[in-house]
Amino acid sequence: MPSLSLEMTFDFICPWCLIGKRNLDAALRLLARQRPELDVRVNWLGLQLLPQVPMQGEPFAEFYQRRLGGKRAVRARQAEVYDAARRAGVEIELERIQTMPNTTYAHRVFQRAAQVGSQAQLERLLELLFRAHFQLGEDIGQRETLKRLLRSCDYLPEQFDEALADGARAFIGRRVGLADSSVPLFLADGRAFALGGQSPEQLLASLLRTLDRQEALSA
Known part of the structure; x- marks a missing residue:
């Protein structure tokens, strides 16, 4: 059977990554209709975009105003994101996000999850992490939040003790x-x-x- 190995880089706090994943999912459904004999596998490559964010996170609105240069620029960027999300069929609620998290632990957990679980579990964890941040406004930089999401995907939290240990440095995949x-x-x-x-x-x-x-x- 012919095969194709795909990869996509992402960070959990990047709305374009969630939009990109949805568009890739749709593209692969279209591809399957044209090439049903093709075995396609996708690997998710974590990339921490903002290692400089404090480990406890920082206020979301203040972060983006400083990063983009003011409220008007933030509104323009968010309008662009919402338009792309709508076209991709993605639900995003930026107004619910209070904290810009540091994603060190999220990436470490996701990397470990790829080693100890199934592909289905990993896909579900990725979806839940995106949902927690972009739809529920949860702080995915907090270790208790990550443990709860792991349990939701039937992982054993004790398998992630090293990934969630104190003093973690910026994630490098x-x-x-x-x-x-x-x-x-x-x-x-x-x-x-x-x-x-x-x-x-x-x-x-x-x-x-x-x-x-x-x-x-x-x-």
Whole structure:
């Protein structure tokens, strides 16, 4: 059976990553209709965008006003995010977010979860972490929040003692060149083929071009 290995870089606090995941999911459904024989596997590459955020987090509104240069710029950026989310069918409620979290522990937990659970558990954990931040406004930088989400996915919290130990430093995942500073970046068999909030149709077209190149090389 022909196969395709995909990867997507992400951070839990990046709305474009949630939008990108939804668009990738839709693109893969479209791909499955055209290439039902293809076995596609997706690996999620965590990238901590803001290691400088205090471990206890900081006020969300103040963070973005400082980062973008004022309330008007924040409103413009949020309008852009809401429009892209609507087109992707993603529910985002930025007004509920009170704290910009440090995602060190979230990434460490997710990395460990990939080692001790199933792919279905990992997918559910990723969805719950995105939902906790973008829909419920929960602080995913807090270890108790992460433990609760782990239990919701049927993980054993004691398997995460090292990931949740005191004194954790900024998370550094696998280095993949451009992906070290770009989210969401989409890779096929280790090579980037798309970046940012592209539509499912755009992602599908890129995937088909990638497959055509692979088949031409192997012919």
